[in-house]
Amino acid sequence: MQKAEIIAIGSELLTPDKIDTNSLWFTQKLNEIGIEVIMKAVVGDDIELLKQAINSALKRSDVIILTGGLGPTEDDVTRQAVAEALGRKLIFNEEVARQIKEKFARMNRQMPEINKRQAFVVEGAVILENPNGTAVGMFIELNEKSLAVLPGPPRENQPMFEKDVLPRLGDSASGVVFRRRLLRVSGMGESAVDEAIAPIYSKYENIRTSILFNRSEIEIHLTAKAKSQQEADEALEKLASEITEKLGIAVFALNGETMEEVVGRLLKERRKTLAVAESCTGGLIGARLTDIAGASEYFLLGVTAYANEAKIKMLDVPSELIKRHGAVSAEVAEAMASGVRKKAGSDYGISVTGIAGPSGGTKEKPVGLVFIGYSDETETKSFKVILPGDRYLIRWRASQAALDYLRRKILHKEKI
Amino acid sequence: MQKAEIIAIGSELLTPDKIDTNSLWFTQKLNEIGIEVIMKAVVGDDIELLKQAINSALKRSDVIILTGGLGPTEDDVTRQAVAEALGRKLIFNEEVARQIKEKFARMNRQMPEINKRQAFVVEGAVILENPNGTAVGMFIELNEKSLAVLPGPPRENQPMFEKDVLPRLGDSASGVVFRRRLLRVSGMGESAVDEAIAPIYSKYENIRTSILFNRSEIEIHLTAKAKSQQEADEALEKLASEITEKLGIAVFALNGETMEEVVGRLLKERRKTLAVAESCTGGLIGARLTDIAGASEYFLLGVTAYANEAKIKMLDVPSELIKRHGAVSAEVAEAMASGVRKKAGSDYGISVTGIAGPSGGTKEKPVGLVFIGYSDETETKSFKVILPGDRYLIRWRASQAALDYLRRKILHKEKI
Numbered sequence: 065m066q067k068a069e070i071i072a073i074g075s076e077l078l079t080p081d082k083i084d085t086n087s088l089w090f091t092q093k094l095n096e097i098g099i100e101v102i103m104k105a106v107v108g109d110d111i112e113l114l115k116q117a118i119n120s121a122l123k124r125s126d127v128i129i130l131t132g133g134l135g136p137t138e139d140d141v142t143r144q145a146v147a148e149a150l151g152r153k154l155i156f157n158e159e160v161a162r163q164i165k166e167k168f169a170r171m172n173r174q175m176p177e178i179n180k181r182q183a184f185v186v187e188g189a190v191i192l193e194n195p196n197g198t199a200v201g202m203f204i205e206l207n208e209k210s211l212a213v214l215p216g217p218p219r220e221n222q223p224m225f226e227k228d229v230l231p232r233l234g235d236s237a238s239g240v241v242f243r244r245r246l247l248r249v250s251g252m253g254e255s256a257v258d259e260a261i262a263p264i265y266s267k268y269e270n271i272r273t274s275i276l277f278n279r280s281e282i283e284i285h286l287t288a289k290a291k292s293q294q295e296a297d298e299a300l301e302k303l304a305s306e307i308t309e310k311l312g313i314a315v316f317a318l319n320g321e322t323m324e325e326v327v328g329r330l331l332k333e334r335r336k337t338l339a340v341a342e343s344c345t346g347g348l349i350g351a352r353l354t355d356i357a358g359a360s361e362y363f364l365l366g367v368t369a370y371a372n373e374a375k376i377k378m379l380d381v382p383s384e385l386i387k388r389h390g391a392v393s394a395e396v397a398e399a400m401a402s403g404v405r406k407k408a409g410s411d412y413g414i415s416v417t418g419i420a421g422p423s424g425g426t427k428e429k430p431v432g433l434v435f436i437g438y439s440d441e442t443e444t445k446s447f448k449v450i451l452p453g454d455r456y457l458i459r460w461r462a463s464q465a466a467l468d469y470l471r472r473k474i475l476h477k478e479k480i
Numbered sequence: 481m482q483k484a485e486i487i488a489i490g491s492e493l494l495t496p497d498k499i500d501t502n503s504l505w506f507t508q509k510l511n512e513i514g515i516e517v518i519m520k521a522v523v524g525d526d527i528e529l530l531k532q533a534i535n536s537a538l539k540r541s542d543v544i545i546l547t548g549g550l551g552p553t554e555d556d557v558t559r560q561a562v563a564e565a566l567g568r569k570l571i572f573n574e575e576v577a578r579q580i581k582e583k584f585a586r587m588n589r590q591m592p593e594i595n596k597r598q599a600f601v602v603e604g605a606v607i608l609e610n611p612n613g614t615a616v617g618m619f620i621e622l623n624e625k626s627l628a629v630l631p632g633p634p635r636e637n638q639p640m641f642e643k644d645v646l647p648r649l650g651d652s653a654s655g656v657v658f659r660r661r662l663l664r665v666s667g668m669g670e671s672a673v674d675e676a677i678a679p680i681y682s683k684y685e686n687i688r689t690s691i692l693f694n695r696s697e698i699e700i701h702l703t704a705k706a707k708s709q710q711e712a713d714e715a716l717e718k719l720a721s722e723i724t725e726k727l728g729i730a731v732f733a734l735n736g737e738t739m740e741e742v743v744g745r746l747l748k749e750r751r752k753t754l755a756v757a758e759s760c761t762g763g764l765i766g767a768r769l770t771d772i773a774g775a776s777e778y779f780l781l782g783v784t785a786y787a788n789e790a791k792i793k794m795l796d797v798p799s800e801l802i803k804r805h806g807a808v809s810a811e812v813a814e815a816m817a818s819g820v821r822k823k824a825g826s827d828y829g830i831s832v833t834g835i836a837g838p839s840g841g842t843k844e845k846p847v848g849l850v851f852i853g854y855s856d857e858t859e860t861k862s863f864k865v866i867l868p869g870d871r872y873l874i875r876w877r878a879s880q881a882a883l884d885y886l887r888r889k890i891l892h893k894e895k896i
Contacts, residue, residue, distance in 0.1 A: 076692060078517045078520065079511075079703075080507045091494065100494075102494065104494065104521065106521075109690070110518070116540070117519070124532070135693065137674045173669065176669065176672055179671050196870060217693075219870060244496070346766050346767050346769065346775070347767040348763065351766075353763075354760075354784070354786065355871070357836075357871055360840075364790055366758075366762070366784030367781075368763065369781060370781060371780040373824075373825070377823065407794065408787070408789075421773070424776075
């Protein structure tokens, strides 16, 4: 089996505030084609140390991934360190320089002089285009070893890796493949999930199952090891089906989809539309839904009625209702859901009203109290939940609960 | 200045699911006593690789912190790797064995035979007690270098480090402290910022300046080295002021605040209120603003008018305007900003309408084209921008541009 090493570059990654998270994604991608990551390193913007790290890695690993340090400023030393470590020259590439200039021109800006530094590439390297930034990547082959030099931001290095690095590594990888699959579960705890499915997954010796809690859902990570992708995928498919049969509607994603993707797909397939009324989540549900390309097909309107007047004026919530029950109540949640649905003329309306904290809680209405509303043509409902966590988690969990409520309603109605 | 290196041990830290986070805390503690972390590594449960990592670290660093791999099972190889790397013996320590047995007895359990492995210690090491687990730590001094060997769990290694490692390093530390500061800049590129401030920061020999691009802003990280906190803070304050004087209003945060925190503070201090009309950002601006506790003091209403009908009905955008100029236009952005302001009865209204992609772009109106609107009692304005990046980045950058527009408007009006 081939061995890989990932080196993250940047002095900011050696401070108490920042950590290299790039390597997680690269590890997954490498594992999928049967390459094992045997070591990771973080090095500051220091040519000598970086050269040492590259040379050590070349001694023991077949594939070396470098990320970061390709910016235009003086502390970006990766280009030079790679060239020196390999004993090669740095060469100014006119075509790369032209492309960088063009990228600036498209933003109506002139290329600053120092960005020219980004046009230097290591002699003999394949140049990897970067559609999302000015730093090009490099792929270098030497003595059956591969060195990929990529920029730091995931939005830049991930597309480059998928498009231009992976295909080049695939050729040389070993006879074992790893394939992964991620199921997501809502409305159950970590141990309940484990108790329910341990008898199932423990039968699969070639699949590693790990169960993780993530914000408000349970993730079931399956990693299959097999001789071919097909064999691995078949085993994963079989285990995933058994798990889904056992857990039922609680499994909301079979291939790592997010809740907003799942809800979006359900609406799109059924040609249904949605409007959302938010209070404590402040637009988070709308932002999550519209993060998905094509959301305009089903998402019509979001109203974040933070102030009471906004609830009354924009969502037709009767002021009487707020006076009698308070803005955080089942009654107001329902009025918001049906109000926004009617305003938008959509098939569904969902709503959230609650107390995200850290202040604003009382004994009767504590921080974390949230009402989720739902409305369609035939019914308007709500439920109450008390969510644990800080402001960030309460808001995120409330947005998840609202989307999940809609998902379950849509699916339940079809079963009846 | 002393140099440190942190090595995290454990094969699980080389999977796509887990990351070494221990090193953040250790970095902070080391920095506080003037020791700089120059490199970090993650190594699996592999004696040979671990020996290599330890030997490399000993060559370049004064302090080496190892965490993990001290458990009782066979894959816990740290003890042996350290002994072999240093050419020392592993010695069975009766007293440690007795203490481990006692810990089990206190839980009414018998010590499993394999836990005896945890009683082996490296010849000549100071044994560090672990009140929260069975694995003892070790502190080894050699040739003016220090090696601390600690268990993996933070609740075990942190108390041990504070009580038994720090005081031993303190003796040899240099009486130097590090202090950090983060400035954020909008509306300028990385290289433009560097060109403008390099003549300033290069005068400060005891402050390391690094300039990073992060989504749509530039971060200026300053790390000062001095004999006391006060001295370091004064130097940082002086440099930060000089930078701010040079870059002016482009510096939006002097202490690492986010744009939504800055805008929130400006509104709160002035007792002004805001309403937001969003199209392509889908609620992201509202979600960011309300992520700040206490946002209800100034954020009244957010309307995500994704559909044209919603723009007309909820924001009073004249349908004529949409027909004539299209939903993505300066005219509609302005009508949205003033519409939402009037609906909410707020002091300010801001808006975004644009094409986030990946589809929906045309030659005249390409993906990334975004209009930002602004409205107050006296004027309604807009500006056009073409944002690079994928859907996620375009949306994030549009939200940032809108918040920044408001920030600049508020500050400019006060200057006049």
